Amino acid sequence: MSRAAQMSELAVLQAVRLKGRVSRDDLAATVGENRFDVIDRLVGSGLLLDGPTLRLSPAGRGRLDGLLADERSHLDAAAVLAAYDEFHSVNAEFKALVTDWQLKDGQPNTHADIGYDAAVLARLDDVHRRVTPTIAVAAAQLPRLNRYSVKLQTALDNIHAGETMWLARPLIDSYHTVWFELHEELILAAGRTRETDDA
Amino acid sequence: MSTRPVILLDGDASSPPEVLGHKGHGIDMMRGNGLPVPPAFCITAEVGARYRAEPEATVNAIWDDVLAGMRTLEAATSRTFGRGPHPLLVSVRSGAAVSMPGMMDTLLDLGFRDDVENALATEGSAEFARDSRRRFTESYQRIVTGPAPDDPYQQLRAAIEAVFASWDSPRAVAYRSHHGLDDRGGTAVVVQAMVFGNINANSGAGVVFSRNPMTGANEEFGEWLPGGQGDDVVSGTVDVEPIAALHSRQPGVYDQLISAARSLERLSADVQEIEFTIQDGTLWLLQTRAAKRSAQAAVRLALQLLDDGLIDEAETLRRVAPAHVEALLQPSLQPENRLAARLLATGLPAGPGIASGRAYTEVDAAIEAADRGEDVILVRNHTSPDDIHGMLVARGIVTETGGATSHAAVVSRELGRAAVVGCGSGVAESLAGKVVTVDGNQGEVREGSLRLSAWSEDNTPELRELADIARRVSPLRAHVRGDYPRLDRHTEADVRSALASGHSDVVSASPLLAMLAAIRLSGVS
Numbered sequence: 016m017s018r019a020a021q022m023s024e025l026a027v028l029q030a031v032r033l034k035g036r037v038s039r040d041d042l043a044a045t046v047g048e049n050r051f052d053v054i055d056r057l058v059g060s061g062l063l064l065d066g067p068t069l070r071l072s073p074a075g076r077g078r079l080d081g082l083l084a085d086e087r088s089h090l091d092a093a094a095v096l097a098a099y100d101e102f103h104s105v106n107a108e109f110k111a112l113v114t115d116w117q118l119k120d121g122q123p124n125t126h127a128d129i130g131y132d133a134a135v136l137a138r139l140d141d142v143h144r145r146v147t148p149t150i151a152v153a154a155a156q157l158p159r160l161n162r163y164s165v166k167l168q169t170a171l172d173n174i175h176a177g178e179t180m181w182l183a184r185p186l187i188d189s190y191h192t193v194w195f196e197l198h199e200e201l202i203l204a205a206g207r208t209r210e211t212d213d214a
Numbered sequence: 215m216s217t218r219p220v221i222l223l224d225g226d227a228s229s230p231p232e233v234l235g236h237k238g239h240g241i242d243m244m245r246g247n248g249l250p251v252p253p254a255f256c257i258t259a260e261v262g263a264r265y266r267a268e269p270e271a272t273v274n275a276i277w278d279d280v281l282a283g284m285r286t287l288e289a290a291t292s293r294t295f296g297r298g299p300h301p302l303l304v305s306v307r308s309g310a311a312v313s314m315p316g317m318m319d320t321l322l323d324l325g326f327r328d329d330v331e332n333a334l335a336t337e338g339s340a341e342f343a344r345d346s347r348r349r350f351t352e353s354y355q356r357i358v359t360g361p362a363p364d365d366p367y368q369q370l371r372a373a374i375e376a377v378f379a380s381w382d383s384p385r386a387v388a389y390r391s392h393h394g395l396d397d398r399g400g401t402a403v404v405v406q407a408m409v410f411g412n413i414n415a416n417s418g419a420g421v422v423f424s425r426n427p428m429t430g431a432n433e434e435f436g437e438w439l440p441g442g443q444g445d446d447v448v449s450g451t452v453d454v455e456p457i458a459a460l461h462s463r464q465p466g467v468y469d470q471l472i473s474a475a476r477s478l479e480r481l482s483a484d485v486q487e488i489e490f491t492i493q494d495g496t497l498w499l500l501q502t503r504a505a506k507r508s509a510q511a512a513v514r515l516a517l518q519l520l521d522d523g524l525i526d527e528a529e530t531l532r533r534v535a536p537a538h539v540e541a542l543l544q545p546s547l548q549p550e551n552r553l554a555a556r557l558l559a560t561g562l563p564a565g566p567g568i569a570s571g572r573a574y575t576e577v578d579a580a581i582e583a584a585d586r587g588e589d590v591i592l593v594r595n596h597t598s599p600d601d602i603h604g605m606l607v608a609r610g611i612v613t614e615t616g617g618a619t620s621h622a623a624v625v626s627r628e629l630g631r632a633a634v635v636g637c638g639s640g641v642a643e644s645l646a647g648k649v650v651t652v653d654g655n656q657g658e659v660r661e662g663s664l665r666l667s668a669w670s671e672d673n674t675p676e677l678r679e680l681a682d683i684a685r686r687v688s689p690l691r692a693h694v695r696g697d698y699p700r701l702d703r704h705t706e707a708d709v710r711s712a713l714a715s716g717h718s719d720v721v722s723a724s725p726l727l728a729m730l731a732a733i734r735l736s737g738v739s
Contacts, residue, residue, distance in 0.1 A: 114623070185625050192599060
């Protein structure tokens, strides 16, 4: 298999792992470009389980682990670790602002206070400015991570257009969904585990 | 300067909470009524306000008064600050007129140096002296931020300044701004002689309520920790005992405590929450304040206090906020049902709401159970994005690790799921397979499927009784039926316009809420 084919297989399998279960259309959208052919091939070879949503089969998980290990063996661990540390420093602020978006004085935010909401979203712009170069550093090692910059930017554009569900809604590639998947990628690439990280 | 900067809280301070702070005022009130309270003085809120403009000069100007205050505590306790053979330790508390978050935590056991520890070891025990010093060193480091100086007077000064400065902490500023509280002013500081719940087995610390603040039952309620100090009880990290356990251990002290609680309740005409310490079999009261209470308790306690003749009918209605009644009309877990069910886990309340179901620890198993029509509670060590399908089918979510901003917390709120996070390791294993109720308001997981129920204005005796009282007090009498104009809604605007049209009687679907609004509008006293 060519390196390019391997990379697109890795991108698809990893997207399914991160999302757990995902429809064909959502999967094609999240990996970008037109990868229906790759998806079909992975279903055909039994690495993905078909149904209303796609899932990894045990063989698919094995294949993904192999591809990830191969990918890690080619990268500069120190550079990834530096990117991971950078990410960590902005992660707390991002999680705090999402919480402030959802809760105001400990109560669900009714979004009646426009000034409050605007102040929270202004913090998101700052977070975005800080995280973008960090992703670039990591993507110099793992080019497929560039996709996360694109997805974060798309979510941010939607939020700026007034569709604030793109901040935290699960199941769509909202800022929080993408952020968390990126966090998982960096934990993995830096050779850390959830247990050594914070939840 | 309109008042003295330092005021002795000997029961004769005769100054309002705006000057003494609510803690200082409570201490003075207790001492004035002959209750056992360790001697204390306060630095007034006025000094706290001046400190904000001129920190150094303000503290310099009052320092002689603070020293004179310390001399008084020394004389009252026959102990000496900073040296043996009977050293005096003090606590330093913040005390604004209104209690607010972000103010400095209480600092206990201040006044240590090596020879003080030695003297306390001789007086009590080496273990007691060491334990107290460790508490001081750790809490000073955490609260005042920085290592404690060796000189006890420098410790005192730094602690006082830290209290004053905490008035401008971001949390306190945000709280005042949100609640429309005056941002000028400042906080008072209370300095009080320490008593020791950690001195021996015949000692301890706790908090007691004059009536149950959750159910509103007319029974004493509280908890205490044998051999502990006050911060242990508040921290929630140690297993405390119910107050009834004190009854069997030290019946005399218990009776004295309950009688003090009742007497403070009569004096303040409200249910009290009292911090106490028992030092070698002697009871000391440290602080009293109006108890925080549930909506159920707010209604029941107001009616009881009326029955007991402590408040009049108008005050009874003021004690019940419309928000209390509105909350009671929504289905909720009634406190008496909640407390009767076994507590299986506690954590941070991360997603409001109550949900019951069987606990599953694997996403696939949770999805299969939900497909069979089961109510599912998902319990995980933590959640990550690939758990989302398990969270979607779950009615409630519980995690072992993670805080209020964790993935589980954010996603649960987004999905509207009841969630309790950070319950500690082992919880997934212990809950697996059990039918549980997740209380995302209290941060608890309890055994069984607990039923939710709502009060109603028609059928709940307490609300009917309140409505009867309201019809005697309110300028607008609202009835369930009758030949009167109809009030469609009970908003302030609707009630105001009904009053303006000269109606004295109306028919309303929520008579009590309409009358509470009318009473608040007209300021009936």
